[in-house]
Amino acid sequence: MIAVRFLRWISGYVNVRIGGRFPERFLNVAARKGINLWGLRSSGEDHTAFARNSEIAMMKAAAEKTGTQLTVCRHYGLPYLVKRYRNRAGLPAGLVAALIFLRIMSGYIWNITISTPDLINEYEIRQLLADNGVTVGARSDSIDVPSVINRISSSDRRISWMTLNLLGTTAEVALSPNLAESMEKKETHTACNILSSADGVVTRVQAYNGSARVKVGDGIHRNQLLVSGVMEYNNGSHVLADSEARIFARTARSVTMELPVSGERLQKTDTVIIKRDLSVFGLRIPLSLNGDPDGLFSRSVTNRQGLLFDSTLPLKLQCEEWQEYEKKPVELTLPQAQEYLEKKLKVYEWFMIASAKSGTLLQRHVRVTREGDRYRLKADYELEEDVGYVSVIDVRTDEADDPAPPD
Amino acid sequence: MPKPPPKNSPLIAARLHAIHLEISGNREIIVEGSRGILLYREEAIKLNAGNYILSVSGRGLHIKCMSESDLVIQGFITGIEYLI
Numbered sequence: 118m119i120a121v122r123f124l125r126w127i128s129g130y131v132n133v134r135i136g137g138r139f140p141e142r143f144l145n146v147a148a149r150k151g152i153n154l155w156g157l158r159s160s161g162e163d164h165t166a167f168a169r170n171s172e173i174a175m176m177k178a179a180a181e182k183t184g185t186q187l188t189v190c191r192h193y194g195l196p197y198l199v200k201r202y203r204n205r206a207g208l209p210a211g212l213v214a215a216l217i218f219l220r221i222m223s224g225y226i227w228n229i230t231i232s233t234p235d236l237i238n239e240y241e242i243r244q245l246l247a248d249n250g251v252t253v254g255a256r257s258d259s260i261d262v263p264s265v266i267n268r269i270s271s272s273d274r275r276i277s278w279m280t281l282n283l284l285g286t287t288a289e290v291a292l293s294p295n296l297a298e299s300m301e302k303k304e305t306h307t308a309c310n311i312l313s314s315a316d317g318v319v320t321r322v323q324a325y326n327g328s329a330r331v332k333v334g335d336g337i338h339r340n341q342l343l344v345s346g347v348m349e350y351n352n353g354s355h356v357l358a359d360s361e362a363r364i365f366a367r368t369a370r371s372v373t374m375e376l377p378v379s380g381e382r383l384q385k386t387d388t389v390i391i392k393r394d395l396s397v398f399g400l401r402i403p404l405s406l407n408g409d410p411d412g413l414f415s416r417s418v419t420n421r422q423g424l425l426f427d428s429t430l431p432l433k434l435q436c437e438e439w440q441e442y443e444k445k446p447v448e449l450t451l452p453q454a455q456e457y458l459e460k461k462l463k464v465y466e467w468f469m470i471a472s473a474k475s476g477t478l479l480q481r482h483v484r485v486t487r488e489g490d491r492y493r494l495k496a497d498y499e500l501e502e503d504v505g506y507v508s509v510i511d512v513r514t515d516e517a518d519d520p521a522p523p524d
Numbered sequence: 525m526p527k528p529p530p531k532n533s534p535l536i537a538a539r540l541h542a543i544h545l546e547i548s549g550n551r552e553i554i555v556e557g558s559r560g561i562l563l564y565r566e567e568a569i570k571l572n573a574g575n576y577i578l579s580v581s582g583r584g585l586h587i588k589c590m591s592e593s594d595l596v597i598q599g600f601i602t603g604i605e606y607l608i
Contacts, residue, residue: 141561141562141563144561145560148590148591148593149592151592154589154590155588156588156589157586157588157590159565159566159585160566164564
């Protein structure tokens, strides 16, 4: 029914009043002539009905033949709408301009959505896409999707597979990480030993291949043989093995940090400069007259993407906040120095535990003291970590040195 | 003129050259095979059915749409009468 109504609206239709002594006669003649009437209403002597625009002439002829009076009351549909606004040139011109604008703009990419796992940074992917021509404002037909996928997948070994779908003005990118690549690769050797990387006391021995030379409770020192790659048998023979083991030991580490009592520190001032930019179809329009300030400033950026019914629009408001800092001479108190050094220590600990193989922090002892014009922090740690590292056994079979057999 | 229905049609209406009515409650009647409208008022519509006249009475009656032989009558129908 909606389709019928739409077609009637497109072709145009009229509301007519049928008056006279025998309107029924007109209805019969009109029906016989194939005139399609609908919505007939009777109000006393007069009848109203709807008919197609193209059938007015036939209806007039039928009305003349039957002696009825036919009056067109109202026009409906697109032809009359066009006729009504015919003299307003701006409207059709605006409509045409809007259609052209839509047609042109729909050929560009205005939004890039990336679904990436934590292993791969979204910013890196955006950079890779930009290097391959997939940016906001790029023409959709200029993007060779298979070649972009191949180039990006082959350039970054962390990516297992990647899809790039161009849906209208949106480029959807989905990535999957290469788990095999991200996992620690075990190097293969023909023969190797496992040696200790630190002093300590063995707490656990997990020897998968090779001959273990230490047991739980043994004290070990740096570079001590933990697992031997030379496996001896009772009959006196031996084979070389690619040792594989995890030897956990309780180890100790210490670190010292210093901070001068008096010095310069950066402190926030009241000056905050805010810069706003509006990005429309990839074109950045500055909304403030402020430029990039010189001096000691920190910059934080917030982006607000335009949305319409959960669809991303090519509109983005970027707000940059520049906070000014100044250097001020300060004399630190012990609690202030302690707070500052503890922050530095936290960073150190994070890297220390991250760098230790399967490291677990068992104990931590930190003390801050003032020694002359400096504050000194000394931290002692007790860790349980995998202390083993691989040392390849250099087995050479130099055939050139073998003496030639006598003739 | 409408095409005469075949003589071996399974419908009795077609065999008798009579009109075919389809009534939906008291709100709508679809009439097939009518030969013309004799009276069209809000309270009564009379149709030429060949050998007799079909009279539909009611309130707010109107013809939703019509062609040469078929029409759809809508409204609050109170009676259908055959005038021979």
